[in-house]
Amino acid sequence: MSYKQLLPLIAIFMMISVMIPFDQQKIPLENESLTLNQLGGGGGSIEDRCSSITFEDILPYTHAHFDIVVDDDWDSAEVEARAWINGSSVDLLREKLDSYLEELYPSGGDGWISTDEKSAVEAVASECIEYAMTRIGLRESSPHRGGVGLDWKNATWQDNGVIIEEWNLVPSNHADIRDCTAIGSSNGCEEVPVYPNSERDCNILIETSEGVDECRLELWMNATMVIPNMAQGEEFTLAFNASNMTNAVLDFTFPSSPDLRLDMWEECEGRDVEFEPMTHEDAPLRGTCVGDGSSTYTFENNGNENNKYTLSPHRSRDIWPSGEDIFADFTIAPIPIDEPPVWTENAPLDESWFPSLESGEIVWAEWESVSSWFTDEKPLTQLEINCEADDSANIFQRPDKSFSGIVPSEGVVSVTCEAIDISGQSSGNRTWHLGIPISVSTTSNILQSPHPINVELNQGWPELNLDYSFTQTQNINAATIDTTTIMSEATLMVESTGINPGLVNLWIGVYGENIYSIDKIFYLNIMKESSPPLITVSEYGWEVDTWKAQGQFSDPDGEEVVFSLSIDNLSAGSISVSGDSWSTPIINFGLWDEGVHEVKVIACDISMKCNEVVMMVNNSHLFEDKTPLPVENSKETGFLPGSSIVLTILALTIGLIYSTRRE
Numbered sequence: 001m002s003y004k005q006l007l008p009l010i011a012i013f014m015m016i017s018v019m020i021p022f023d024q025q026k027i028p029l030e031n032e033s034l035t036l037n038q039l040g041g042g043g044g045s046i047e048d049r050c051s052s053i054t055f056e057d058i059l060p061y062t063h064a065h066f067d068i069v070v071d072d073d074w075d076s077a078e079v080e081a082r083a084w085i086n087g088s089s090v091d092l093l094r095e096k097l098d099s100y101l102e103e104l105y106p107s108g109g110d111g112w113i114s115t116d117e118k119s120a121v122e123a124v125a126s127e128c129i130e131y132a133m134t135r136i137g138l139r140e141s142s143p144h145r146g147g148v149g150l151d152w153k154n155a156t157w158q159d160n161g162v163i164i165e166e167w168n169l170v171p172s173n174h175a176d177i178r179d180c181t182a183i184g185s186s187n188g189c190e191e192v193p194v195y196p197n198s199e200r201d202c203n204i205l206i207e208t209s210e211g212v213d214e215c216r217l218e219l220w221m222n223a224t225m226v227i228p229n230m231a232q233g234e235e236f237t238l239a240f241n242a243s244n245m246t247n248a249v250l251d252f253t254f255p256s257s258p259d260l261r262l263d264m265w266e267e268c269e270g271r272d273v274e275f276e277p278m279t280h281e282d283a284p285l286r287g288t289c290v291g292d293g294s295s296t297y298t299f300e301n302n303g304n305e306n307n308k309y310t311l312s313p314h315r316s317r318d319i320w321p322s323g324e325d326i327f328a329d330f331t332i333a334p335i336p337i338d339e340p341p342v343w344t345e346n347a348p349l350d351e352s353w354f355p356s357l358e359s360g361e362i363v364w365a366e367w368e369s370v371s372s373w374f375t376d377e378k379p380l381t382q383l384e385i386n387c388e389a390d391d392s393a394n395i396f397q398r399p400d401k402s403f404s405g406i407v408p409s410e411g412v413v414s415v416t417c418e419a420i421d422i423s424g425q426s427s428g429n430r431t432w433h434l435g436i437p438i439s440v441s442t443t444s445n446i447l448q449s450p451h452p453i454n455v456e457l458n459q460g461w462p463e464l465n466l467d468y469s470f471t472q473t474q475n476i477n478a479a480t481i482d483t484t485t486i487m488s489e490a491t492l493m494v495e496s497t498g499i500n501p502g503l504v505n506l507w508i509g510v511y512g513e514n515i516y517s518i519d520k521i522f523y524l525n526i527m528k529e530s531s532p533p534l535i536t537v538s539e540y541g542w543e544v545d546t547w548k549a550q551g552q553f554s555d556p557d558g559e560e561v562v563f564s565l566s567i568d569n570l571s572a573g574s575i576s577v578s579g580d581s582w583s584t585p586i587i588n589f590g591l592w593d594e595g596v597h598e599v600k601v602i603a604c605d606i607s608m609k610c611n612e613v614v615m616m617v618n619n620s621h622l623f624e625d626k627t628p629l630p631v632e633n634s635k636e637t638g639f640l641p642g643s644s645i646v647l648t649i650l651a652l653t654i655g656l657i658y659s660t661r662r663e
Contacts, residue, residue: 050128054135055081056245058128059164059219060093062086066250068136074230074255076158081221090217094169094194097121107182107191114180114191115170126164129221130157137239140230143264143329144237146283152239152325154228161224168202168217175201233257235331242295242313243273243323252309259332260307262299266327266379267291269315273323286329287379288371290401295326336377340425347373348516350430353462355437355510357520359409361394364434367401374419374427387417393434407434412460437461437510438486440522447504447528450493455486455508463487467509470494471521476507501530501557501607530607531556535582537601537613545590545622549599549615550583559605566600567592575601589619 050058061083070077085093094113101108101117104124108117137152146152170192171177180189196202202214230236233254240250254260268289294314301307315324346369348354354364371380387403389395393413395405407413412435419427439456457464469480484492494506504526509519533555540549555561563575565584573585582601589597596618604610 046124046127047131050131052133054133055129055221058125058132059083060085060089061219062089062247064248066248067253068225068250069253070227070233070255072255074227074233076227077225079221079223079225083219085217085219086213090215091195093217098194100124105182106184107180110182111194112191113170113194114182114185114189116180116186116189118166118169121169122164122166126162129164129223130159130162132157133241134225135241135245136225138227138230138236139239140233140236142235143286143331145268145286145327150283152241156226158224158226163222165220166217168215171202171215173203173205175199175204233260233330235333238309238328238330240311240313240326241323242315242326244317244320245313245315246317248313250311250313252311254307254309256304256306257332258301258303260301260330261332261335262309262328263331264327264329264379265297266381267293267295268325268327269322271323271325272321274321285371287376288367288381289327290367290381291324295324297328338377338421338423338425341374341376341383341419341421341427343427343430344373344375348430348432349514351514352432353437353515354432354434355515355518356407356434357436357438357508357510357518359407359436361404361406363398363402363404364407365403370401370403376421378422382422384420385417386420387415389413389415405434407436409436410458411435435460437464438466438508440506440508440524442524442526445525445527447496447499447526449496451496451526453492453494453506454489455492456489457486462512462515464510464512464515467519468492468494469507470496470499470504471507472500472502472504474521496528499528501528501559504528530559530605530609532609532611533561533603533605535601535603535611535613537615540615545588547587547589547617548584549601550581551613552580553582553603554580555605557605557607559607561603561605564602564604566602568597569600589617590622592619594620594623
């Protein structure tokens, strides 16, 4: 920058220095925490904001090519990338970059991108990508798909090892290019609007008829990727997170290894990328992933030169947050002998039973279970698993590789299955039985304690074990579960203690020897009726000329209890409640007429079941004629003392108020 270019900046600095008090100028920078609104979502530092996103989130491209060359020592890889951003996507990117610059440059966020801002864009993008996820994981060991304590995101960008450059961020022949208007702009600074005109004329030297995307942007990245814990590269897995990634090609070049081969490649789809598991215990089993074939790959072993693995991922953003992980297992071990698929210990034995607690079309075997029934040298998804039964059962394998069929309301369906590999070798047959094992009913729709439930073992089924319990939610309390064994018909006396008023459902779990376990909540229209609260009087009576009562209460169903108080069927104040105790207010029966009065305390629960206690109170003694003692007064005037006048008026007033309430 020339001396003339520095003059405006020096002038601005001097003006700011004059405006800021001298003592504030001495504040050390390291004591200030400046959070910039830079790349990435959320708040915090640039590391916080960029550590959970990828290159594609920072610089969303139309097409891209990544060349990743792993160094001979396997400790790192040199990465060169080129990306093209076309059409309206580049307008959105320019707007995004302009907003990022708002807190970095005086001209940031003004709807224009300038040549002065180009270097800042490249610097911020480079720093953000340095903290971003690489999408790549490499682990040297026997092939697997992860598990407890293992996170595949182990490849990172080297510190200060990312360089971003661009072409055409500020088109020099843009139709609306102008000199920069921001204070302090350098000589020769030019800027273009974030959004071009309606003709998208970003290069006046090119005719519109030529059909060239004049506003397109090209990006280049040079970076070093750090690979931990890789030694010789003789047996390793390369994992790649392909979520939200399309129109990209990645070329991985590995060091020379004449015997290196690709042992297994698979797409694992459907992971919720919004959720980051804490333990990774739900990692898929190797060879069991179900993919849609949208991502493709090639592998070339060039002998003593190098080995090249090319990956073309495709996972549309339209189906986010459903993600895709791609695993590639490499090894120098010889190709194993092609053996037939083998039944595992997890597979159902011959003549096993698959119970269902409802009829109609159901999924009787999920792929998660089926994939654990066999072993083979190739991915289990390549096995042809054939299951046959009567045509009425309509047994078939669904697109997600689970098995479906029609379970009859009566009787049993026999299904015979086998697995065949790509060489036509068979695992051998096993036959299983599908059906409804039990019928469940009740003789009473009003809950009893305990409540009778009739369970009948359907024809053809062997002895079964049953777990059972009442429930009013979808959750089952293990402490309330009882167990029994049935061989024909049985009446279960199900405990109903602790059940709240309302609808009550029955949960039953079925299991046994060579019987797949299953459970279901049965809706039998059983209703728990509410019981009224229990209320007792522990003490009541007079205290001088006032009356009060108190006692205890409880609700058998544990519901909230609300009280009301009446005297002679007229509301007479509120009942005080403390824990399981109640008490009336202090009642001055001198304000009521002479005679016997009915005091009623009513307790109701939220189901509007009520109970009451009635107390008969005779206030006649308050009206007995009591001759007052003579009052000595040297000056008999015929008037009461002043204070007595006030009390008399107050008493009359209160009497009028209560009289009004009683009407």
